Amino acid sequence: MHKTTLSHIGRLQATYVVVTGVFVLFFVGLIKLQIFEHSELATLAENNRIRVVPIEPRRGVVFDRQGRVIVGDRPSYTVSVVPAEERKGLTIPHLAPILDLDTTQIRRRVKRNAASPYQPAPIRRDVPFDAIAVLEEQNSEFPGVNYQLDRVREYSVDLRAEAFTGHVGEVSEQEMERNPQADYRLGSTIGKKGVEKQYDDLLRGVEGTAFIEVTALGEVLGEYKGKERVPPVPGCDLTLSIDNDVQLAAIQALDTQDQKFSNMKLQSDSAPIIHRAGAIVAIDPRTGEILAMTSAPGFDPNTFSGMITDSMWQAISTDPAHPLLNRPLAGLYPPGSTFKLLTLGAGLESGVIDENTTFRPCLGGYQFGNRFFKCWEKRGHGVQNSIHAVEMSCDAYFYQLGLKVGVDQMYRYAMLCGFGKKTGVDLPSELSGLMPSVQYYDKRYGKNGWTKALVLNTAIGQGEVLTTPLQLAQFYCGIANWGTVYKPHLVTKVTHPNGRVDQIEPQVSFQLPFSRSTLAIMREGLRLVVEGGSGTARRLRNNLYSVCGKTGTAQNPHGEDHSWFVGFAPIENPEIVVCALVENAGHGSEVAAPVAKKVIEVYMKKKLGLLEPQQQPEPMAQVGAKELRP
Ligand SMILES: [Zn+2]
Structure with missing residues (x-):
């Protein structure tokens, strides 16, 4: 027991x-x-033999209105370093000269981009093939170095479309913090400006994952069989309202061979092409569709597609010509005489004048109190009615009209015409401009610190009023379209990877506060600017189509006058509004009007079937779903 x-x-x-x-x-x-x-990472920590490699999705392609590629992808190599496999004192010093970076830069990128010691941290995108060949041949010299076939964003250089395409770049730590819900990963490419930023969610797609087997020494064996890769989901393609032909015309129109715009002394007989600073916006007033948009000088957005170096960034961001300033929607300028149409509309609509109202004669200016306000025409314009005052752009007439309308009404009408606020275009970083009100003047000069004299300047688009070229284009779209203003926009169609297509319908933004008869008088003034005997834009006259518009010469405190022209064609049934601004170029009639003419001409000739086949930019190769090669 x-x-x-x-x-x-x-x-x-x-x-x-x-x-x-x-x-x-x-x-x-x-x-x-x-x-x-x-936890996949811990498995890696345990046996250190499977690498989790993200597969970047194909970013959506951006097309023009005729299906021509504006922005696409091209294949490129990305070089990464796996921190745990890197051999100190060997890997990075060997890699630096091949990637054209110094060792500190590489170390910084490894530190910044490594999600874990066992995952590859991207060091440089768009590495040339001969550098990859060296890495391949001398494999043993580069422990921990990884390269993979990726894709990089490619922008048409000829179209100089960065004002609306924007560019992509590597996500910053601040952007990751600001968007915790977004599936950003260190080293991810995201849209930084323009359409790329505005529509990043659609363009980006969803990252996939591959599992790569490696030996303890970091030698790649191939894809790990025990775990199925997660394929990436490509981004949506976007179709823009841009017309590549009109866009090309716009960028070429800003170029000149006129030595007036150059500091360079001519060395040879052939004058070099000079890129003038300025902006052009072309819009179809019937829909608000943007046909062309350019900002000069610009920058090559391809620079940002790879991993931009500090010195490259320094050079672009401190360039005194401000290539990063997106002039069409963030450039603020006094509108000059192009603003006289607003003053005219306000005068007619509020009833202080009619079509035939005349004022005291222009004797080269207008005496107000003890100050003589000059007209641009020293010899004077004499007496004329409102329509001829527009034709000749007589400042003296508009000083007197401005006084009659008054600060309050000028402000009210300007705001109702879209000045002093954003247009709501589908692009980031638009500015509101400035339309001074009584409150504004009181705040700025004190309650009794200013006089009615300020409205004289506002009436001719000088003084404190500031507009963007896009706002001016929008206002003239309203005049062209008999008062109905459509929201300016770029994207007309979104094509999803499954084939679904979303059409983006034009949206009415607002109505100009002018009756049809007021608009008819405004349009008659604009017609005479081109067709009248004393018009300031007579050089736009031609036998092919009718065109009208307004010139402007805007004084600015920072240098030579800015040159403006805003107009539309054909007059009877307008299809295109073009706003051209050339910085520091002098008279609108001499510079901006012929610039705008070139853009309108291409559009109209194309419509009439008279456009000679132009040298189109090289079609860009589109990259389909590429195999990931570890
Ligand atoms: Zn005058």
């Missing part, structure tokens, strides 16, 4: 041990299940 008891105890003990053992095993298994197997 004793023996039995002993054996019983022994059995009990044995049971206890077994139970404990099972429990311990179970417990360990649980930990393993929860901590190790559920």
Whole structure:
């Protein structure tokens, strides 16, 4: 019995041990299940042989209205370093000259871009193939170095479309913090400006994952068979309202060979092409569709597609010509005489004048109190009615009209015409401009610190009023479209990867506060600017189509006058509004009007089937779904 008891105890003990053992095993298994197997990183930490490699999705392609590629992708190599496999004192010093970076830059990128010590941290995108060939041939010299076939954003250089395409770049730490819900990963490419930023969610697609087996020494064996790769989901393609032909005309129109715009002394007979600073916006007033948009000088957005170096960034961001300033929607300029149409509309609509109202004669200006406000025409314009005042752009007439309308009404009408606020274009970083109100003047000069004299300047688009070229284009779209203003926009169609197509319908933004008869008088003034005997834009006259518009010469405190022209064609049924601004170029009639003419001409000739086949930019190769090569 004793023996039995002993054996019983022994059995009990044995049971206890077994139970404990099972429990311990179970417990360990649980930990393993929860901590190790559920975390891919920890599995890597355990055996260090499977690399989780993100597969970048194909970013959506951006097309013009005729399906021509504006922005696409091209294949390129990205070089990464796996921190845990890097050999100190060997890998990075060897890699630096090949990537054209110094060792500190590489270390900084490894630190910044490494999600874990076992995952490749991207160091440089768009690495030339000969550099990759060196890495391939001398594999043993570069432990921990990884390269993969990727794609990089490619922008048409000829179209100089960065004002609306914007560019992509590597996500910054601040952007990751600001958008915690976005699936950003260090090293991810995201839209930084323009359409790329505005529509990043649609263009970007969803990242996939591949599992790559490597030896303990970091040698790649191939794709890991035990785990299926997660394929990426490509981004949506976007169709823009841009017409590549009109866009090309716009950028070429700003170029000149006129030495007036150059500091360079002519060395040879052939004058070099000079890129003038300025902006052009072309819009279809019937829909608000933007046909062309350019900002000069610009920058090559391809620069940002790879990983931009500090010195490259320094050079672009501190350039005194401000290539990063997006002039069409963030450039603020006094509108000059192009603003006289607003003053005219306000005068007619509020009833302070009619079409035939005349004022005191222009004697080269207008005497207000003890100050003589000059007209641009020193010899004077004499007496004329409102329509001829527009034709000749007589400042003296508009000084007197401005006084009649008053600060309050000028402000009210300007705001109703879209000045002093954003147009709501589908692009980021638009500015509101400035339309001074009584409150504004009171705040700025004190309640009794200003006089009505300020409205004289506002009436001719000088003084404190500031507009963007896009706002002016929008206002003239309203005049062209008999008062109905459509929201300026670029994207007309979104094509999803599954083939679904979303058409973006034009949206009415607001109505100009002018009756049809007021608009008819305004349009007659604009017609005479081109067709009248004293018009300031007579050089736009031609036998092919009718065109009208307004010139402007805007004084600015920072240098030579800015040159403006805003107009539309054909007059009877306008299809295109063009706003051209040339910085520091002098008279609108001499510079901006012929610039705008070139843009309108291409549009109209194309419509009439008279456009000679132009040298189109090289079609860009589109990259389909590329195989990932570790
Ligand atoms: Zn005058």
